[in-house]
Amino acid sequence: MAGAAFSVEQQIKQLDDARKLVLKDANHYPxxxxxxxxxIGPSARVELRRWGADFLAETFSSPTVPAQQKETLSLIVLETIKAMIENPQEDNAVIKSIVQTAASIYPLVVRWIINNSYDGPTWERMLAIKTRILRIWDSAVSGVRICCIKFAQRVVLVQTVGPDADPRRGDPLEVSLTMIPQNHPLLLPRNLEAESSGLLDRMLGIFQESISDAVLVDATLNSLSILIRARPHVANRILNVILNFNPLKQANSPMTPKLRVMVKSMEKTTRLLLMHVNKRDPQNPLAGRIQQYVERMMRSRNEIFDEASRKRGPPEPIDGLDAAKRQKLGAQMPIAIPKFYVPPLTLGPHTIAELFTVTTDEGLKAFDVAQLSEELVVKIGITILQKLDAGVLNQAVEGVRQRYNSLKTAQPELLNPATAPLGIDEDDDDYEPDFYNAEDTEQILNKLDNAPPEEPKAKAPNMALGHFTLPPPPPLTTEQVTQIGQGTVSRVFGVMQTLEEPGKKPKAGVNRLAASAYDRDAWITIITRLATRATAGLEEGSDVVQVESKDPATLSLSNTIRESLYLYILEDFRKRIDIAVAWLCEEWYNDKVQMTLGAESVFHYEKWVLKVLDGILPYLDARDKVLTRFLSEIPGLSLDVLARVKSLCRDPAMVNLALTSLLYLVIMRPPVREIALDAVEDIWNTYEDAKPIAAKYLTKWRPGFADRLKDNDNEKKTNGVTPIAA
Incomplete structure (x- = not known):
């Protein structure tokens, strides 16, 4: 047992090290x-399952992981999540984290199904997870029920009609019912909307039941606040239910310390939610009811919980007269106007901005209003003037007036140098001249003769500032250069996500300039040429195609762009196959140019065309036409490429796709006709399931194959091999 425990501890320590790695670099998450x-599967130890569930919940809620990467990872973890949550003996901590993970990936899976309607198994797994979560909602412990409420809120967000998405914002998580087409085979908008309405009623049902669990009530209120903001068409429905909810109703029962804390928590959460709604939208039709509800709730709270005021009576007035005695005394209460202090200006010259600056906050003084647009300044000014107290405004104006008057009176009187007294200290007010007899000319000359010789005055040091130059920055290390390059590439690919898809506007034709418009095609052209032409001729030569190192410190900018392009294409290769073709055409062209120059260079086309092909082959469907299009449009075909196509025939369901793609090459690309027919013949010799179709193609396009086929049959008969029917 000690050995097993030590083994689990070692595994958890290694998992913690892996978690620290991904927290430093999110690229390692996949x-x-x-x-x-x-x-962390269902058969693992409970410690490992807890760690794994927490890690998955943290991964899909992390803002550092891109949305496209989260979508890909969600398809990978669905089966594991389904197996863990369907285990009836599963630990509560594991279920809690798994429900959190399901809440994070539900919009991602729905978006995947919207764009890939053929993927029925993935949607069935997600439905099984959702059904299990909704079934355990009412019977689980409080911690799990809170997560179930969050999952239900996310389902309602996805399955209700949302506002029109802003393409400039490019919010990848904004998934709503408006994105689902009406003829979608797996997602029926009418059924999804009905299910979301039922889930919303189930969430609101907690306010109509006598549930004293403040944790569940607060969790529901916090989830509803997001629905009120994101789905305005259901906001009134939610607010009407909340306005009929009285969180202080249970205060009538015997008040225990626990019940006191719970009632206070529910009342505060409800009040803050409604105040936030009014603050966000003061013109909403329920603003009046919300204000009355909040005031009534505060009065009721004070009556119930403010025991000190009930025992000691109302507090005595401190300043002014009591309002209840005004009619008897006939006195007027002084109106308290806030004292607004405008500090006077210091001595010396001042600018107009300093004259009219009445604030003492150094941060506000340093703010440059010129950075704001004119329209925003006008809106802010109108809003401030509407809410500004007249007394405060008058005090500020009076303060500026006093400043201006002090500047006028503080102008110093200029002295005439011709009449100004010499050697007199103006600050010596107590000076009284001594009256002596004036010296004659002989006495003055004697003093001058006896006076010591004047020493030459020392020259004042030169205090002028010399030419100042900032020291050069320290050189960047290889790792820093690599990180900066990767960050630049990530930002470039992030821009592509927000640009217009091809086909939504007319093309400029074949005579257009490359990258002449700010659209997705222009960015693709820029990125592919940065990858293929930026460092052309600068790489180390070799006679063969080299494979770059996986060490990040040795990856060049071009190879970083190539890796990013490869991952970007594989995220949705059916829609981005045109990007793959454009990129590989640039790689082929660059390799040909390097060959003509006679320099020893690294050739990239063959490596990356095989890598792209290996990436898309496992995910092809028998009805896909992507493979045929890819093989017909790439500029160069080799035996290795055709070998990948032949390997598809190992699956009997993919035989027709492989042979059809090769037949298209035979018909439409005569230069590669012979090697394509060789590949078909190799398939005929290797795979029994492909022989009928391959023989049909070879009989038509390869003369003499029919005679060889007959000779082969005759040879088999001679050797005693006859068909079973005979």
Whole structure:
């Protein structure tokens, strides 16, 4: 047992090290997530399952992981999540984290299904997870029920009609019912909207029941605040239910310390939610009811919980007269006007801005209003003037007037140098001249003769500032250069997510300039040429195609862009196959140019065309036409490429796709006709399931194959091999 415990501790320590790695660099999330799934499965120890569930919840809620990467990872972890949550003996801590993970990935899976309607198994797994969560909602412990409320809120957000998405914002998580087409085979908008309405009623039902669990009530209120803001068409429905809810109703029962804390918590959460709604939208039709509800709730709270005021009576007035005695005394209460102090200006010259600046906040003084637009300044000024007290405004104006008057009176009187007294200290007010007899000329000459010789005055040091130059910055290390390059590439690909998809506007034709418009095609052209032409001729030569190192410190900018392009294409290769073709055409062209120059260079086309092909082949469907289009449009075909196509025939369902793609090459690309027919013949010799179709194509396009086929049949008969029907 000690050995087993030590083994689990060692595994958890290694998992913690992996978590620290991904927290430093989010690019490692795909490898780590795929690596831990076999370790944290339903058959693993409970410590490992808890760690794995917490890690998955943290991964899909992390803002550092891109939305596209989260969508890909969500498809990978669905099976593990389904197996863990369907385990009836599962630990509550594991279920809690799994429900949080499901709440995070539900919009991602729905968006995937919207764009890939053929993927029925993925949607069935998500439905099984959702059904299980909604079933355990009412019977689980409080911690799990809070997570179930969050999951229900996310389902309602996805399955209700949302506002029109702003393409400039590019919010990747904004998924709503408006994105689902009416003829979608898996997602029926009418059924999804009905389900979301039922879930919303189930969430609001907690306010109509006698539930004293403040934790669940507060969790529901916090979830509803997001629905009120994001789905305005259901906001009134939610607010009407909340306005009929009385969180102080249970204060009538015997008040225990626990009940006191719970009632206070529910009342505060409800009040803050309604105050926030009014603050966000003061013109909403329920603003009056909300204000009355909040005031009534505050009065009721004071009556119930403010025991000190009930025992000691109302507080005595401190300043002024009591309002209840005004009619008897006939006195007027003084109106308290806030004292607004405008500090006087210091001595010396001042600018107009300093004259009219009445604030003492150094941060506000340093703010440059010129950075704001004119329209925003006008709106802010109108709002301030509407809410500004007249007394405060008058005090500020009077303060500026006093400043101006002090500046006028503080102008110093200029002295005439011709009549000004010499050697007299103006500050010596107590000076009284001594009256002596004036010296004659002989006495003055004697004093001058006896006076010591004047020493030459020392020259004042030169205090002028010399030419100042900032020291050069320290040189960047290889790792820093690599990180900066990767960040630049990530930002460039982030811009592509917000640009217009191809086909939504007319093309400029074949005579257009490359990258002449700010659209997705222009960015693709820029990125592909940065990858292929930026460092052309600068790489180390070799006679063969080299494979770059995986060490980040040795990856060049071009290879970083290539890796990012490869991952970007594989995220949705059916829609981005045109990007793959454009990129590979640039790679092929660059390799040909390097060959003509006679320089020894690294050739990239063959490597990346095989890598792209290996990436899309496992995900092809028998009805896909992507492979045919890819093979017909890439500029160069080699035996290795055709070998990848032949490997598809290992799956009998993919035989027709492979042979059809090769037949298209035979018909439409005569230069590669012979090697394509060789590949078909190799398929005929290797795979039994492909022989009928391959023989049909070879009989038509390869003369003499029919005679060889007959000779082969005759040879088999001679050797005693006959068909079973004979």
């Amino acid at each position: 490898q780590i997530v795929q690596g831990i799934l076999p370790i």
